[in-house]
Amino acid sequence: MTHVTELGYVGLGVKDLAAWERFAAEIVGLEVVAGETPASRFLRLDTWHHRIILEEDGTDDLSFLGLRVAGVLEFRAMHDKLRDAGIAVRMGHFEEAAARHVLEVMSLEDPSGIPLEIFHGPHVQPDKPFYPGRRMHGRFKTGDGGLGHLMMRQTAGLEATHAFYSLLGMRGSIEYRIPVPNLPRPFDLMFMHCNSRDHTIAFGAPGKKRINHLMFEFDCFDDVGLSHEIVQRNKVPVGIAPGRHANDEMYSFYFMNPSNWMIELGWGARPATHQSEYYQRDTYGHEAQSGVVNANMEPVTKAAE
Numbered sequence: 404m405t406h407v408t409e410l411g412y413v414g415l416g417v418k419d420l421a422a423w424e425r426f427a428a429e430i431v432g433l434e435v436v437a438g439e440t441p442a443s444r445f446l447r448l449d450t451w452h453h454r455i456i457l458e459e460d461g462t463d464d465l466s467f468l469g470l471r472v473a474g475v476l477e478f479r480a481m482h483d484k485l486r487d488a489g490i491a492v493r494m495g496h497f498e499e500a501a502a503r504h505v506l507e508v509m510s511l512e513d514p515s516g517i518p519l520e521i522f523h524g525p526h527v528q529p530d531k532p533f534y535p536g537r538r539m540h541g542r543f544k545t546g547d548g549g550l551g552h553l554m555m556r557q558t559a560g561l562e563a564t565h566a567f568y569s570l571l572g573m574r575g576s577i578e579y580r581i582p583v584p585n586l587p588r589p590f591d592l593m594f595m596h597c598n599s600r601d602h603t604i605a606f607g608a609p610g611k612k613r614i615n616h617l618m619f620e621f622d623c624f625d626d627v628g629l630s631h632e633i634v635q636r637n638k639v640p641v642g643i644a645p646g647r648h649a650n651d652e653m654y655s656f657y658f659m660n661p662s663n664w665m666i667e668l669g670w671g672a673r674p675a676t677h678q679s680e681y682y683q684r685d686t687y688g689h690e691a692q693s694g695v696v697n698a699n700m701e702p703v704t705k706a707a708e
């Protein structure tokens with residue numbers, strides 16, 4: 404079956420490009436590369452030409468995400484499958500693919516109006532090894548797991564969202580069903596995967612922005628500790644304290660970026676299990692730092708991914 408294989412890239416709209424450039428390099432450790440206009444930058448975290456496009460457009464939100472398919476045959480088959488399902492999908496021009504540094508790209512929206520791109524053939528630069536923006540013990544873990552994962556807003560409902568991303572070939576389910584005192588229904592968070600990474604996209608966290616958080620995984624535990632120290636030294640607000648998730652078993656913490664949504668940095672995730680199960684809370688830790696999260700976004704429950 405034709406299916407997407409990884410989260411290849413994301414586009415982020417920002418208000419303060421200079422602040423983001425410093426944050427990406429000095430806090431997170433990403434490599435900053437000149438963009439195609441003075442108001443844009445590419446961010447690298449492996450040998451791909453880029454994994455993130457920053458554009459100074461004032462939105463401080465997710466602009467689009469790029470999901471990969473294996474090759475040209477899968478790209479054509481995915482286009483036909485989406486069209487036959489009645490989804491509005493548009494094949495990109497050569498110039499649009501060139502701007503993304505991929506061979507071919509098509510664009511569409513998910514049921515909640517999040518702009519998606521499906522592509523094949525990213526520009527990979529083995530001649531240009533990743534050069535971190537600050538010291539690191541190891542490297543970012545990408546490989547067949549893609550650049551990481553993100554939690555997005557959904558307004559179409561979890562059922563419709565699940566049906567749409569299932570059509571793209573993802574699998575997943577509600578993985579946190581959290582009892583809320585005095586409310587008749589528990590609070591649900593849904594996670595979907597398309598490769599060895601436990602989840603590539605997730606839904607359910609409250610918030611006004613399209614994106615709640617973007618996660619990068621380290622291949623070395625000490626990079627989580629070093630990053631936490633750098634975040635604290637630079638007085639970057641921590642949104643969710645260090646802890647271990649019940650679903651992907653990742654040890655991680657979350658902090659605010661200059662656009663007032665969160666970056667999660669973690670280590671030690673297990674591979675996707677391919678069978679559904681749910682949790683009511685995390686293994687340990689991950690306390691929401693209410694003064695930070697409430698001030699900038701919306702309340703996030705303790706076990707929120």
Ligand SMILES: [Fe+2]
Binds near residue numbers: 552554618708
């Ligand atoms: Fe996460």
